[in-house]
Every structure is written in structure tokens, then in C-alpha cells.
Amino acid sequence: MKRNLLLICILLCADQVLKLYIKTHFMLGEQVPVFGNWFFLHFTENNGMAFGMELEGTAGKLLLSSFRILAIVGLGYYLHLLVKKKSTQLHQTAVALVFAGALGNILDSTFYGWMFSDSYGKIAQVFPEQGYAPFLFGKVVDMLYFPLWQGVFPTWFPMWGGESFEFFRPVFNIADTCISTGVGLMVVFQNRFFGEEKTKEPSSKESGAIQ
Secondary structure, X not given: OHHHHHHHHHHHHHHHHHHHHHHXXXXXXXXXXXXXXXXXXXXXXEOOOHHHOOOOHHXXXXXXXXXXXXXXXXXXXXXXXXXXXXXXXXXXXXXXXXXXXXXXXXXXXXXXHHXXXXXXXXXXXXXXXXXXXXXXXXXXXXXXXXXXXXXXXXXXXXXXXOOEEEEOOOEEOHHHHHHHHHHHHHXXXXXXXXXXXXXXXXXXXXXXXXX
């Protein structure tokens, strides 16, 4: 469990330190190239899910924030069960990654609204007299932008023929990366992860029958 807690703390600190730096040094929409032009720090904010996706309206925002809090509680309990059952470290790491990412983004949604003033045309102030949003209605800070490939769809391409495209367009953060990596591990190793309990159950029954 100590290894999982250490991983969560490192990732959460890295996510929040970078977000706080961007929020206190960049204006909304400001962009700085890193390592040439293939990677940028591009400050943007969103109301919702990973990679800029969101639920519309006040009700959608409140629903998403509430769901995130419940998800964090559920993930924490699930990770506790995995440790208790002595599941593989890879399985625990995958859940810890999702937990760290979900917690990183919910901190933005929960606290950033009253911690900061808005960033439109100016750098945000920390702990202003009035923040830009109430509790649970803050926006998630995104900044990692990798426009690796830009081009134009050929004219014969269905629906988007002749239109420009860009890969990779979404702007994201470290928390999003943690969630995507953790979920990816679960998908790739699902037979290994979720087959653990199936293989353990027969053995426990057999041992009981022998006794």
C-alpha cells in the first residue's frame, strides 16, 4: 500500500504544481513552445472531463463534480480491497493511476473557482476577494498540447474531404494522462486483472473441501 500511496502523492503533486504554475504565470490562451514546435504549454480551461470534453450547463457541471467525488471514494475503496486481497502490483498501479488523475482534476473543480480570479486577458490572482466560480464549479486547468501532425484530408475522404486536420488536437494535463494510462492498463490486461479472483475462488473452495 505504501508504494501505491507514494505513486499517488508524486503524481498528484506533479499535476497540481504544474497547474498552479500555469494558472499563476499564463493568461488564458497563452502558449509557449517547449523542445521546438512539437510540444507546447498552452493554457486552457474546461468545465468537464478528460481532454476538454464536458457536460453542458450548471446541472451538468454539478453532476460531473459530484460523480467525480463518488468515483474517488469508490476507487479508494477498490484499491484498498486489491491490497487486502494481495492482487498483483500492476493491477494496483492501474487503479492508483486512475485514482490520482481523478483526484487531481476534482481539486481543480472543487477549489480553483474560489482560489483564483479569472484568467481572461490577465494572469489570475490567488485568493482574491471573490473567485471566478463558487465551490464545485471551478474549471480544470489544461496545458499539454502536442500538435504532432497537421495536414489536409484528401478530397475523396468521406465527410471531411478537403478539410484541415491536426493530430493530436486535445489539450490535456497530467491527471488526464494518469487516467488514460490506468484505464489503458485495465483494458490491455483485463484478463489478467479480473481473472485473478476467478482463479483464487476455486482454490479456496478446494482447500475447504480437503479440510
